[in-house]
Amino acid sequence: MTEVGDGYAALSDGSKFEADAVVWSVGLRASELTRQISGELDHLGRVPVDRRLRALPEVFAAGDTAAAPYDEERTVMQACQHATPLGKVAGYNAAADLLGLPLRDFTPGPYVTCLDLGGAGGVFTRGWDRRVMASGAEGGEIKRRINEYIHPPVDDEALILTAADQVYMDLPFFPRPEQAA
Ligand SMILES: Cc1cc2nc3c(=O)[nH]c(=O)nc-3n(C[C@H](O)[C@H](O)[C@H](O)COP(=O)(O)OP(=O)(O)OC[C@H]3O[C@@H](n4cnc5c(N)ncnc54)[C@H](O)[C@@H]3O)c2cc1C
Known part of the structure; x- marks a missing residue:
């Protein structure tokens, strides 16, 4: 889509169509920084992590960059519903790891x-x-x-x-x- 005007939207191929409302859905992609952590990114460019959100022995990942397991079949969504608790658990585990304390699992609601x-x-x-x-x-x-x-x-x-x-x-x-x- 190249332009949204009063009552219409225009696409990059030159076509133009009438519209009262336009919903623009472009998908999501994790930060390119993830490439510095792993060569095995998922289809959204995210770093695979375990249930404790560890990506490498010395790296924890959270939020939109982490392909954290939601359950046996799925990974989490790139949304604040998961990003917020991922950040809490990854932060907790990074600190606990440094202090030699037990880590906690990420258990999404x-x-x-x-x-x-x-x-x-x-x-x-x-x-x-x-x-x-x-x-x-x-x-x-x-x-x-x-x-x-x-x-x-x-x-x-x-x-x-x-x-x-x-x-x-x-x-x-x-x-x-x-x-x-
Ligand atoms: C337009 C839009 C609408 C959305 N609406 C919803 C919604 O309605 N509901 C919902 O659940 N989710 C929504 N999301 C998704 C939600 O915002 C994200 O899932 C969430 O913000 C991810 O949190 P995060 O901390 O992983 O990343 P971010 O919130 O993206 O935070 C990453 C931070 O890292 C900083 N950063 C990046 N690179 C570097 C660097 N090299 N050095 C230092 N800092 C850096 C960035 O500036 C940013 O502040 C929306 C996202 C977008 C873009």
Whole structure:
């Protein structure tokens, strides 16, 4: 796509078509820095890591650069839902490794998606088959609450340390794995 104008979008091949709304989806790619860590990157350019997020004996990876196992079949998504807890666990493990303390496993919570649809509210789904759990105003309210929740405290040491230890979003619609149906 080369241009979006009033009521139309234009593609690089010169074609132009009418549109009231354009959704631009370009995919994701991990930072090229991952090439310095491993020659065996996944299809998104991410570094393979084990359950403790270790890529090499002296390197831990997190967030969009880490192909961390979600379960036996899948790796995590390049989204804040996984990037945030990955960062917490990788940081914890890097420090624990230096201090000679036990490392912890990365154990992601149930996969969900939540999309803001502007005036139409939002949609909240659960599971990798994206079952719709809430839409419209209710979906929008869930998205609003998530957006509030994911911003970490910045000016209170005790709150920052407490938040750093919370790997799951502790919300009614985010049950821990042992509670999920
Ligand atoms: C437009 C957009 C919309 C998104 N919307 C959503 C959404 O609605 N929901 C969702 O879950 N996820 C969303 N994501 C994905 C989400 O933002 C990422 O999954 C998440 O930010 C990844 O966190 P991260 O810490 O791994 O990487 P980043 O947040 O990308 O942080 C990496 C940091 O490293 C810095 N950096 C890079 N190279 C160097 C270097 N050489 N030296 C020093 N610093 C460097 C960068 O400047 C950056 O600050 C969106 C992403 C984009 C781009």
